[in-house]
Amino acid sequence: MDPWTNIAFEEWYNTNPQEIILFLWRNNSCAVIGRNQNPWKExxxxxxxxxxIPLIRRKSGGGTVFxxxxxxxYTLIMPRIDFTRxxxxxxVVRALTTRLDIPAxxxxxHDIxxxxLKISLIYLIMRRAYHHGTMLIDTDLDRIKRYLNVERQNLITKGVESFPSPVTNLCNYSSTVSHESFCEAVKDYFTEYYRDYVNHGSNKSATTVDEEFISNIPKTWEWVYGQTPDFTHKFEKEFEWSHVKALFESKNGIITAITLTPSNIKYHNLINALEDSFEGRKYGDEKDIDNALNDVRVSEQLSGSNIGGTxxxxxxxxxVVNDIGKWIKESS
Structure with a gap:
């Protein structure tokens, strides 16, 4: 149930050029985003x-799932010529309706x-046709809402955005459905439909997958966050000392520019120092945020400032530095 290993299997199966493959699997808790998505938006x-809880970026496209x-x-992989969404x-619907009596x-x-209410969430297409779904059987739907529902209308990204929809579990429509019964139903229907292609002797287990292939699944910040398409993020807040507007610009997860606009000109010099310190830092990274703040704290800016005699x-x-730091952590 290790998500990194399962995603490695999925990609490894996709390297078989002519086979039609059905892969059924479960993961421990994780969030998975598509190759061209923004994790802070999703x-x-x-x-x-x-x-x-791990955040994983697939090498393929598609939306975000928990x-x-x-x-x-479930993943169905086949030559592109044989594929229609x-x-x-x-x-999968026929397996649900004929084997499990669920009115899907x-x-x-082309969701299910x-x-x-949706019970199956995404499809993907790579160099081969590659249909991937997450079938909700008895999952904690509140956790999906907590981890994936993010209100960031002012975060504008060039990446692909997901389209959230109301969801439900299969267990609400069948008291006997389970991971095992769903897998058996889909496997039976798959075997029947593709009987001319199925070679039962060629079934591959986890132990036959190249360990080096698994170890090469990227887990680094540079992949998970650094592959994020360009984006901007605006937010603002009223502090006791001033109202402040923020505009972040980011490329590959790195802050390329930041504009902090206080309503009180008294803090102009300090705000400029903060802007300079944040440029080149990792967006949303608490350690980098703290480093940016500390650089300002120890700078000569903290020896005092005088704007208009104030x-x-x-x-x-x-x-001010502490307030700005806490605010940026909460907002990014």
Whole structure:
């Protein structure tokens, strides 16, 4: 159930050029984003980190999903010439309706739903046709909301955005459905439909997958966050000492420019020092935020400033720096 290993298997199976493959699997808790997505737009990154839940960026496209042992992932891989989005979704629907008596259907977007609520969430296409779904069987839907529902309308990204929809679990429509029964139903229907292609003797288990391939699945900050497409993020807050507007610009997860605009000109010099210190830092990274703040704290700016004859004490500057730091951590 290690998510890194399972995603490695999924990608490894995709290297078989002619085979039609069905891969059924579950992960421990993790959030998975597509190759061209913005993690701060898609996820509550801070909460994931607080709860020690991995954030993984796939090498393929598609939307963001939350995995846990309450949902079952299925991947159907085949030559592109044999693939249609609707057909692969219908294969799973037929397994649900004929084997498990669950009234599922394919939506106009080729998702799978019951009574207007989605139960299967995404599809992907790579160099081969590659249909991936997360079937919600008995997952904690509140956790999905906490970790994936992020209100950041002022974060504008060039990346691909997910399209959240109301969801439900299969267990609400069947008292006997389980990971095992779902896997058996899909496997049976897959084997029946693709009987001319299925070679039971060629089944591959986890132990046969190249360990080096698994170890090469990237986990670094440079991949998970550094692959983020360009974005800007605006936010503002009223402090006791001033109203402040912030505009962050980021490329590859690095802050390329920051504009902090206080309503009180008294803090102009200090704000300029903070702007300079944040440039080149990792966006949303608490350690880098602290380093930026510390660089300002120890700089000559903290010896005092005088704008229009108004002096700022060291303690006042410390308060402003601390307030700005806490605010940026909460907002990024």
């Amino acid at each position: 996820c509550n990154v801070r909460l994931l980190q607080k709860h020690d 995995h846990d042992i309450g949902n079952t992932n 609707k057909h692969t979704a219908e294969l 259907y394919v939506t106009e977007r 739903a019951v009574n207007g 002096s700022i004490s060291t303690s006042e500057m410390q308060r």
